[in-house]
Amino acid sequence: MTAHSATPVRGTQSFVHTLSSCWSRPSLTGLEVLWRWVVGIPALWVSVTQVRAILLRHTDGTLDPARLGLDRKLLLDPVGALSADPLGVVGKFTGALGVVWPDLAHLAAWLVPVLIVAFVVASSFGRTVVLRRADPLLHARPLTLMILQAIRTAALVGSFGVWFWLLMWAARVAIQSPxxxxxxxxxxLYCAIVIVSTIVLFVLWAxxxxxFSVAPLLAMLRDLGPAASxxxxxxLGPLKGKLVEINLVMGxxxxxxxxxxxxxxxxxxxxxxxxxxEFLACWWAGVAVLYLLGSDFFHVxxxxxxxxxxxxxxxx
Structure with missing residues (x-):
């Protein structure tokens, strides 16, 4: 890398131009959406089908939450019920979870690894297509991207593990101990700990x-392997600060x-x-789709x- 100019450009300044460029090239976002949804839609269908089967089994085929000890009034207004009778609500949800938890844990034991592997494989090829569409001079390194994505996924799972431990700790401090x-x-106090710890972990991850995001790009730029990437x-020297700045903005x-x-x-x-x-379900589905489209755009x-x-x- 050669000497820098006297007036360096901040990462966020160049990122504004990048947003405009990506907006004018919708095919990039389209390809990102395509590979994510090719994996995501079947994964969602399998997950919903399996969870529904578990609920059917524990409600005698009715899907009636009352058979799990959860009345409809509680489900329609959980916040109000929690305010009126926190111990009773916690007990009901704990009891319902205790009924279905063994089956859910068994399901997660095989389904989660399968979904992670599917995402890692799909992301390596999908990300290769997206980046080469953005810059045809990049080298295709799908196997390297696969390994790097697996490393990133392991780190992300670890961060979720820390988050879950913090939630359990907050429950012990604010609920179980009293x-x-x-x-x-x-x-x-419980909500405050959960919110603060979630934001801190989110910013720390960003x-x-x-x-983990720049390594695949370097692999394709320099034709490197996983460790070298x-x-x-x-x-990356002074470029590192600009990348961190962009990542924080993305967070x-x-x-x-x-x-x-x-x-x-x-x-x-x-x-x-x-x-x-039905209207509410359609509305919420539409909001979810818009959120996913926006998220994919900013990923690109x-x-x-x-x-x-x-x-x-x-x-x-």
Whole structure:
């Protein structure tokens, strides 16, 4: 990499141009959506089918939540029920989960690894197609991308493990310990711990996971193997700060997309007395699709942003 110009360009400044460029090339987002949904739709169908079969088995084929100890009033207004009788609600959900948990754990033991492998394989080929569409000069390294995606997935699963441990710790501190002492559970404290820990982990992942995103790109740029790509990703010099900056911005964008999806999902609720359940289901499905499309667009924009930064620094 040659000497930099006197006035360096911030990563987010170049990223704004990248967003405009990706918007003008919808085929990039289309390819990203295609490979993700080719895997995601069958995975969702299998998951829903298997979970539904478990629920049918435990409700005598009725799918009636009352057979699991969950009445419809509780399911329609869980927040209100939780405020009125927190111990009773926790007990009901714990009891229902205890009934179906053995079957769910057995299902997850084989289904989750299968879905992870399917995603890793599909992402390596799908990401290769997307990046080569963005820059035809890139080398095709699907096997390398497969290994790198597996490493990233393992790290992501580890972060979810930490998050789950924090949730369990919060439950012990705010709910189980007060109950053991004969006191009321502190739901406000529990929610505060969950929200803060989730945001902290989310930002931390955004700050350190950039190397897993840039390594596949370096593999295709330099025709490198998995280990060499990871080493190269950690030795990018001043470019590293710009990549971290873009990744942090992407983390904020992800949070914003989630918040927007929650807001739009709640829009019909004030009119629930005049709406049908079918309309609400269609509305929520539409919001979910829009969220996924937005998420895929920004995934592509991040990769193209990394590629643009690299090309700009190569030319200096």
């Amino acid at each position: 109950i053991a002492l004969g006191q009321e559970p502190n739901l406000v 700050a350190v996971s950039w190397v 990871l080493r190269a990703g950690l030795r 904020i964008v992800k949070i914003a997309l989630i918040v927007l999806a929650m807001v739009f999902s709640a829009c019909p609720l004030p009119f629930e007395t005049v709406e049908t359940q 924009a991040r990769l193209v942003g990394y590629l643009s930064l690299w090309r700009a620094y190569e030319e200096k």
